Amino acid sequence: MLSAALRRRALAPTRCALRAGFTPHVVRYYASFPDHQVVKMPALSPTMQAGNIGAWQKKPGDSIAPGDVLVEIETDKAQMDFEFQEEGVIAKILKESGAKDVPIGSPIAVLVEEGTDLSAFEKFTLEDAGGDAKSAQPKEEKSESQPNEASAPEPSPEPEQYAPSEGKLQTALDREPNASPAAKRIAREKGISLDGVKGSGKGGKITEEDIKKLSSSPAVASPGATFEDIPISGMRKTIASRLQESVQKNPHFYVTSSISVSKLLKLRQALNSSAEGKYKLSVNDFLIKAMAAACKKVPMVNSSWRDGSIRQFNTVDVSVAVSTSSGLITPIVTGVDARGLESISTKVKELAKKARENKLKPEEYQGGTISISNMGMNNAVDHFTAVINPPQAAILAVGTTKKVAVPVESEDGTTGVEWDEQITVTGSFDHKVVDGAVGAEWIRELKKIIESPLDLLL
Incomplete structure (x- = not known):
């Protein structure tokens, strides 16, 4: 069932695995239960600490084969499928759907070989699997306090009778409501507190039906309530943390320009008409390609701030902002400078589809050298500014297309007006990396390329 290498590591003592920094997803156990393996919460992204x-x-009793999806896991980046790489039968699920902030390495399920008596695992608990792993917490800084502690005399210990109890009182205060997993999930979705709810199940357990009755009862809403607290997903926490960090640590400056897209729209129409259904180019596809061309002209914009240096990239990997039901994510079109418009268009559609289905792999959204956020599909948005996606140094914000009256002079010297289709773009730049003049030069190159779109075909 296990490969030879994984079997050797799985059978090694736990302390050795910890010392080596290895956290296996599957560990074999021999105890009072039949031979079994504990499936642990995997690390699905480099920054993930819990999921x-x-x-x-x-479900228990189901067979599983390599490549099968075992469970959906919401990481700090996205919701992803945990594809299992072993074969066997699921004997027990230790973490029900809806379980929050499960630390990496915590047991989530039990796997056995075909033919194993599953009834032996009916009373198998999380503690039998070793219990939850400890969350990775930042170590408290003691460097400043240690010298003071060393010089000060040790205080006399408190008498034992005054020591706070860590027994029954603490357990009673911290105990979770006695509710079924389904009841907890529905209560969380509807914003219902389980405190004080009387359960109709065995031993007073709160059932799914109890919550449904509460949610349909007008008494659930407090009189005069004017707000609703919405639970925060792991993805939303990450978005909030990263963007706050970006605004605080990256001195943003902005350069805005109105750009004619009349020629680009005509070229797009001509190319799509001749494509015979093979592809359908969007304005965004042209803009992504134009960004790469501008980065080749002004490479400092295609850079990132590193401790002690500025890293300038040789290829242009564009992070494309995609709005999903769970939040904003930026899958990456790699090597845009070497791609044609058809390749860019196909890749953007593929990544956007996977993003909305929560099927992106980590390598498809981690990295990137520059970003684009396009709100052009909303005709109410003339222009906007975007927050830089760290550690990148620039992001382009694109507004909707507008018809603008442009004065023109004819050959006989008379003046008139022509209608020109234009977009307003705003570049946000990290002043640590990009000087004002450099950001302005990049916008000028971008404008020249977009207004002469045939150059993108060369």
Whole structure:
């Protein structure tokens, strides 16, 4: 069932695995239960410390084969499928759907070989699997306090009778409501507090029906309530943290320009008409290609701030902002400078589809050298500014297309007006990396390229 290398590591003592920094997703145990393996919460992104359990795709008794999706896991970046790489039968699920902030390495399920008696695992608990892993917490800084502590005399210990109890009182205060997983999930979705709810289940357990009755009752809403607290997903926490960090640590400056897209729109129409359904180019596809061309002209914009240096990239990997039901994510079109418009268009559509279905792999949204955020589909948005996606140094914000009256002079010297289709773009730049004149030069090159779109075909 296990490969030879994984079997050797899985059978090694736990302390050795910790010392080596290795956290296996599957560990074999021999105890009072039949031979079994504990499936642990995997690390699905480099920054992930804990995850939320989504929908289980397998239930106890189901067989699983390499490549099968075991469970959906919400990481700090996105919701992803945990594809299992072993074969066997699911004997027990230890973390139900809806479980929040499960630390990496915590047991989530039990796997056995075909033919194992599953009834032996009915009373198997999380503690039998070793309990939850400890969350990775930042170490408290003691460098400043240690010298003071060393010089001060040690205080006399408090008498034992005054020591706070860590027993029954603490357990009673911290105990979770006695509710079924389904009841907890529905209560969380509807914003219902389980405190004080009387359960109709065995031993007073709160059931799914109890919550449904509460949610349909007008008594659930407090009289005069004027707000609703919405639970924050792991993805929303990450978005908030990264953007706050970006605004605080990256001195933004902005350069705005109105750009004619009349020629670009005509070229787009001509190319799509001759494509015979093979592809359908969008304005965004042209803009992504134009950004790469501008980065080749002004490479400092295609850079990132690193401790002690500025890293300038040789290829242009464009992060494309995609709005999903769970938040904003920026999948990456790699090597845009070497791609044609058809390749860019195909890749953008593929990544956007995977993003909305929560199917992106980490390598498809981690990295990137520059970003684009396009609100052009909303005709109410003339222009806007975007927050830089760290550690990148620039992001382009694109507004909707507007018809603008432009004065023109004819050959006989008379003046008139022509209608020109224009977009307003705003570049946000990190002043640590990009000087004002450099950002302005990049916008000028971008404008020249977009207004002469045939150059993008060369």
